[in-house]
Amino acid sequence: xxxxxxxxxxxxxxxAEDINFILDTAESFKEINTREIKKVPTLRGKTIINLxxxxxxxTRTSFEIAGKRxxxxxxxxxxxxxxxxxxxxxxxTAKNIQAMHPDIIVMRHNxxxxxxxxxxxxxxxxxxxxDGMHEHPSQALLDAFTIRQHKGSIKGLTVAIxxxxxxxxxxxxxxxxxxxxxxxxxxxxxxxxLPPGIEKLxxxxxxxxxxxxxxxxxxxxxRIQRERQGAPxxxxxxxxxxxxxxxxxxMELAKKDAIVMHPGPINRGVELGSMVADGPQNVILDQVENxxxxxxxxxxLVSGGEKLGSE
Amino acid sequence: MKTLIKxxxxxxxxxxxxxxxxxxxxxxxxxxxxxxIDPGDADVINAAxxxxxxxxxxxxTHLRDPGYEYKEDIISGTxxxxxxxxxxxxxxxxxxxxxxxxxxxxxxxxxxxxKGSANVYPIGSITKGMNGEMLAEMGELKEGxxxxxSDDGLPVMNGEMMRRGLEYAKTxxxxxxxxxxxxxxxxxxxxNEGPIATELxxxxxxxxxxxxxxxxxxxxxxxxxxxxxxxxxxxxxxVDLIRHAKARGVSVTxxxxxxxxxxxxxxxxxxxxxxxxxxxLRSQDDVDAVRVGLADGTIDxxxxxxxxxxxxEKNVEFAIALNGVVGLETLLPLTLxxxxxxxxxxxxxxxxxxxxxxxxxxxxxxxxxxxxVADLALINPNTxxxxxxxxxxxKSKNTAFNGQTLRGYAxxxxxxxxxxxxx
Numbered sequence: 010x011x012x013x014x015x016x017x018x019x020x021x022x023x024x025a026e027d028i029n030f031i032l033d034t035a036e037s038f039k040e041i042n043t044r045e046i047k048k049v050p051t052l053r054g055k056t057i058i059n060l061x062x063x064x065x066x067x068t069r070t071s072f073e074i075a076g077k078r079x080x081x082x083x084x085x086x087x088x089x090x091x092x093x094x095x096x097x098x099x100x101x102t103a104k105n106i107q108a109m110h111p112d113i114i115v116m117r118h119n120x121x122x123x124x125x126x127x128x129x130x131x132x133x134x135x136x137x138x139x140d141g142m143h144e145h146p147s148q149a150l151l152d153a154f155t156i157r158q159h160k161g162s163i164k165g166l167t168v169a170i171x172x173x174x175x176x177x178x179x180x181x182x183x184x185x186x187x188x189x190x191x192x193x194x195x196x197x198x199x200x201x202x203l204p205p206g207i208e209k210l211x212x213x214x215x216x217x218x219x220x221x222x223x224x225x226x227x228x229x230x231x232r233i234q235r236e237r238q239g240a241p242x243x244x245x246x247x248x249x250x251x252x253x254x255x256x257x258x259x260m261e262l263a264k265k266d267a268i269v270m271h272p273g274p275i276n277r278g279v280e281l282g283s284m285v286a287d288g289p290q291n292v293i294l295d296q297v298e299n300x301x302x303x304x305x306x307x308x309x310l311v312s313g314g315e316k317l318g319s320e
Numbered sequence: 321m322k323t324l325i326k327x328x329x330x331x332x333x334x335x336x337x338x339x340x341x342x343x344x345x346x347x348x349x350x351x352x353x354x355x356x357i358d359p360g361d362a363d364v365i366n367a368a369x370x371x372x373x374x375x376x377x378x379x380x381t382h383l384r385d386p387g388y389e390y391k392e393d394i395i396s397g398t399x400x401x402x403x404x405x406x407x408x409x410x411x412x413x414x415x416x417x418x419x420x421x422x423x424x425x426x427x428x429x430x431x432x433x434x435k436g437s438a439n440v441y442p443i444g445s446i447t448k449g450m451n452g453e454m455l456a457e458m459g460e461l462k463e464g465x466x467x468x469x470s471d472d473g474l475p476v477m478n479g480e481m482m483r484r485g486l487e488y489a490k491t492x493x494x495x496x497x498x499x500x501x502x503x504x505x506x507x508x509x510x511x512n513e514g515p516i517a518t519e520l521x522x523x524x525x526x527x528x529x530x531x532x533x534x535x536x537x538x539x540x541x542x543x544x545x546x547x548x549x550x551x552x553x554x555x556x557x558x559v560d561l562i563r564h565a566k567a568r569g570v571s572v573t574x575x576x577x578x579x580x581x582x583x584x585x586x587x588x589x590x591x592x593x594x595x596x597x598x599x600x601l602r603s604q605d606d607v608d609a610v611r612v613g614l615a616d617g618t619i620d621x622x623x624x625x626x627x628x629x630x631x632x633e634k635n636v637e638f639a640i641a642l643n644g645v646v647g648l649e650t651l652l653p654l655t656l657x658x659x660x661x662x663x664x665x666x667x668x669x670x671x672x673x674x675x676x677x678x679x680x681x682x683x684x685x686x687x688x689x690x691x692x693v694a695d696l697a698l699i700n701p702n703t704x705x706x707x708x709x710x711x712x713x714x715k716s717k718n719t720a721f722n723g724q725t726l727r728g729y730a731x732x733x734x735x736x737x738x739x740x741x742x743x
Binding site for chain 2: 021098099100118122125126181207209210
C-alpha cells in the first residue's frame, strides 16, 4: 500500500494501515540520523515553512531538522501571540506565506481547528504541529513508534495517560492512534482536568493514578502547566504531585517491563519524580530521537512519497 | 385605496380561522373577510394556492443601527424582514450608543418609519449602558416606543439588579427579556459542552450556565409578579423550568430560535463559525425538548435572534469568531418545517410567529381581525428553494443554513396594505 495524504491534520481519520505505513516509512528514515553525513536529497528544492504561533523548542526543532536532513529549505516563523493581537488575520498571514510558494506549512496554533482552517484555504500541504486542544498527530505517531520499538507491537498493550487531559491535544491524538493499533487506553487526572465525554473517544477514565497504571505496559505522563495552579483546576502543584505525580514507588504497580513516556518538557517533581524521569524504564529521549524520523516520514509522504522519485 | 386578496387559505390563529377566504383591505386596514367578496374597484391579488397569514412578528433581532451599520442597518434589516414575510420586529439595545435613552429610541423609530420596510419596536436596556449598575429610564423609554427591556448578550449577573429591573418594568406593564447565561460558568467556552467539544478541543459551555439563570429569573418573576420573557431557550432544563413555572402561575413567556430546534452541536465539526452562536447549538436531547416545548405551548414564540456579523468577524478561528447568525429570511420555512415534520399543526406554527409574539410585547398586530392594520404574508408553502448566503437581503451573510434546501417562502409581504416585498 501507500499513503500520500495532502495534509496531516490529525490521527482521527487514519486507519491502522495508514499509521503503520507512516511508522514503517519513519523506520527507513531513522538510520539517516545516525550517519556521519546526515542528509539525503529526497526533498531537494522543496520549501517548508514552520509557522509557530505558540512557543515550542522540541517540536519546531524536530520538524526543522527533519526537513533539513531531507534537503528541503526550511524557514521558521515565530508569530508572537494570536493573530488578533498581531492585527493580521490567520488567513491573511497564510495567504502572504502562500504567495512565496512553499510546498508545506507546518503549523502550531493556539486555536483548535486552525490547521483545518488553513488547509481549507491554501493550495500547499499543511502539517499540524499541534492545534489548540485538538490534535498533535506527529507526537502521537512518534509515541507509537517508540512504543513499537520497545514492545514490538502495540496490539493488546495497556497504555495509561495521566495528567491534564482536558487541555491536551497529545491525549486526543494518542487515543485515536493507540485505539487504531489495538491498545487499551486508560486516562487519569483530577476531575477538573477530565473533559466530559472523553470516554466516547475510546478510553477508560480513572479518578486516581494508581488504578490507571496498575499492570499497564506504558505510562505516559503529561506536563502540568504551573499557571493552572490556584486557578479552579488544581489547588497547588504540591497537592497535584502528591496524588497524580509519578514518583516514589508508584511504578511498581505497572508491569515490571513497563515504559515511562512524557511528551516534554518535564516538570521534575510535579508530574514526574526525578527517580522515574531518569530511571531505567524511561524512554523519553527515545521519543525525542524518534520524533525526527517520524517527521521526516510525514514531510516525505505529504510531498508525494514514492512518486517523488519518478518526477 | 382598496385591495382584494382573493381565494387564499387564510390562517389567522388569533381568530381561529383556517379556511379559504377573500380579504378586503381598505386604506391599510382589514375591512372584511368572507368567501367571494365582490372586487368592485379594488386591486385584486390572486392568492389561490397560497396561505395568507398575518405578517410575521420576530421579537428578537439585532439591527445594529446605530453604530454597527457595516453589519446591518434599519433599512437592510427591515428589507430582510420583508423578504422573510416578517412585518414587525423588535430590535435589541446592544447598539452603539446603547438604546438606554429616548434619543436612540426615537432615532430607531423615526428611521424605521421613514425608510424601513417593517414595523420596528425597540427593546430598551434594563441598565444604563447595559453595564448592570443602574436602571435605565424605562418609563420614558416605554413612552418613546420601547416594548420591552433587556441587557441581551450582557446578562444582568447581579440578582438584586435583576429583581429591581423586573419590579420597575412591572410598573410600566412591560416585560423584561432575559438572556439567561451565567457568565462565570461560561468561562471562555465557545460551543456546547459535551463529547463533541471534547473531541474538537473547544472549550465547552455547560447547560447549567443557561439553566441556573433561567431558574433564578423565573423565581424572581415569581417573587415580583413581573412579566419575565426568557430569550432563546436552548436547553431541556430551561424548557422544564419554564413549564413548571407556568404551571404554578408565574408570569413567564419564552421564545426559541430556529437554529435551536433544527441543528445540534454536531454542526460545529469543521469549525465553521456560522455555527457559533450564544446560546450554542446543543445536544439532540435539548433539540427534542425545545420541540416538545413548542408543541405543548411551553414555548410561546419562535424568534430568530437575527445577529448579523461581517464576514471578517466570522472567517476566523472558531474560538475568536463572534457569536450569532442571521435568521429573518429563513424564519418562515424553518417554522413550516416543524409542520411538515409533524411537530406542530399549521395554525400552531403560525401562532408562534404572529399573535403569540404580539401578545408578549403588547402590540395590536399579528391578527387579521376586521379593523386591524393590514400586515400580511402571502406564503407559498410548497416550493423548495436553496438558501444562498450571498442572495440574502441582509448586509451580513452569516447564515447557519447556507446551501440547505428548504420548503416555502413569502411570495408577497404587505405592510399596512402596501406591498413591501414580492417575488
